[in-house]
Amino acid sequence: MSLLRRPSKPHPVFRPLAVAEVDPVAEHAVSIGFDVSEMPAFLDYRAGQYVTLRALVGGEDVRQSYSIWVPPSRARREGIIRVAAAAVQGGRMSPWLASEVEVGEVMGVLPPLGEFTLDEAAGPRHHVGVVGGSGITPVLAITAAALEQHSESTFDLIIANRTRASTVLGREVADLEAASGGRLRVEHVMSREAVDGVRHGRIDPLVIRAVLDDVGGPADVDDWWLCGPEGLIADVEAWLAGSGVGVEHIHRERFTSTGPVDPLKKP
Numbered sequence: 001m002s003l004l005r006r007p008s009k010p011h012p013v014f015r016p017l018a019v020a021e022v023d024p025v026a027e028h029a030v031s032i033g034f035d036v037s038e039m040p041a042f043l044d045y046r047a048g049q050y051v052t053l054r055a056l057v058g059g060e061d062v063r064q065s066y067s068i069w070v071p072p073s074r075a076r077r078e079g080i081i082r083v084a085a086a087a088v089q090g091g092r093m094s095p096w097l098a099s100e101v102e103v104g105e106v107m108g109v110l111p112p113l114g115e116f117t118l119d120e121a122a123g124p125r126h127h128v129g130v131v132g133g134s135g136i137t138p139v140l141a142i143t144a145a146a147l148e149q150h151s152e153s154t155f156d157l158i159i160a161n162r163t164r165a166s167t168v169l170g171r172e173v174a175d176l177e178a179a180s181g182g183r184l185r186v187e188h189v190m191s192r193e194a195v196d197g198v199r200h201g202r203i204d205p206l207v208i209r210a211v212l213d214d215v216g217g218p219a220d221v222d223d224w225w226l227c228g229p230e231g232l233i234a235d236v237e238a239w240l241a242g243s244g245v246g247v248e249h250i251h252r253e254r255f256t257s258t259g260p261v262d263p264l265k266k267p
């Protein structure tokens with residue numbers, strides 16, 4: 001074993017960044033953009049990573065993570081990273097982000113982190129994303145980057161939401177699908193609104209099998225991307241395991257709270 005110590009990586013620090021744009025991306029959800037054109041540490045990220053935001057909310061120092069929804073190529077072109085936050089009822093940071101933050105607000109931002117990421121060296125792949133609510137955020141960046149990566153890669157995206165209005169980044173998903181030349185197929189599943197041509201209910205194995213009908217079974221998919229409510233991820237993971245899909249094909253991100261949550265404290 002070498003006695004030489006490796007130089008330790010610099011400890012990431014929160015950088016004060018001013019909000020450059022705020023755009024609604026669903027009811028109770030916004031996209032927040034930060035101009036990082038002069039900050040390579042923020043542009044050198046992999047599709048699927050997140051940043052941690054730190055702000056004083058109601059006098060409390062709160063830190064939470066939010067995934068970047070734009071692919072790295074677009075962020076580098078425009079010099080802007082964009083995250084999307086959906087308000088969680090009773091939450092400390094997300095309702096503040098979704099309804100109070102304005103352009104010019106300065107908050108602490110940690111450079112991108114996370115292992116729920118696209119393998120940039122992989123060959124052409126068939127990807128399937130299964131997401132719920134704000135879980136679309138990292139998967140949208142992964143989808144765009146995967147389609148850019150190989151002209152033969154394809155993506156099936158199954159998205160659960162309550163209603164059309166609550167569908168986070170719905171317009172951005174539709175734009176990507178329209179520009180994909182048929183390589184991205186999107187299946188929306190809505191639990192609280194009946195819409196012509198849209199599946200009603202919840203995502204279950206029958207829905208996933210129907211979407212994959214013409215491309216094979218679950219074991220024919222190269223990469224599964226799961227992000228959303230705990231129950232959805234657990235159900236799909238259990239079904240994939242029972243269908244013989246190896247863990248190396250399954251990627252998942254859980255949006256559990258990163259900050260300390262005191263259940264006795266009133267929000």
Ligand SMILES: Cc1cc2nc3c(=O)[nH]c(=O)nc-3n(C[C@H](O)[C@H](O)[C@H](O)COP(=O)(O)OP(=O)(O)OC[C@H]3O[C@@H](n4cnc5c(N)ncnc54)[C@H](O)[C@@H]3O)c2cc1C
Pocket residue numbers: 050062064065066067068083084085086087088089090091092093094095114134137138253254255256257258259261
């Ligand atoms: C790696 C990572 C990436 C993330 N990316 C995103 C993203 O792109 N967009 C996004 O909107 N959120 C994302 N989240 C979730 C986000 O970090 C916060 O946890 C969420 O916004 C709630 O924070 P809060 O301060 O409003 O709620 P808190 O004050 O932390 O929590 C208040 C209450 O809500 C519950 N709660 C916390 N989070 C959730 C949740 N997601 N769903 C339901 N109940 C919850 C808590 O248990 C608690 O009871 C991500 C989380 C992680 C760990």
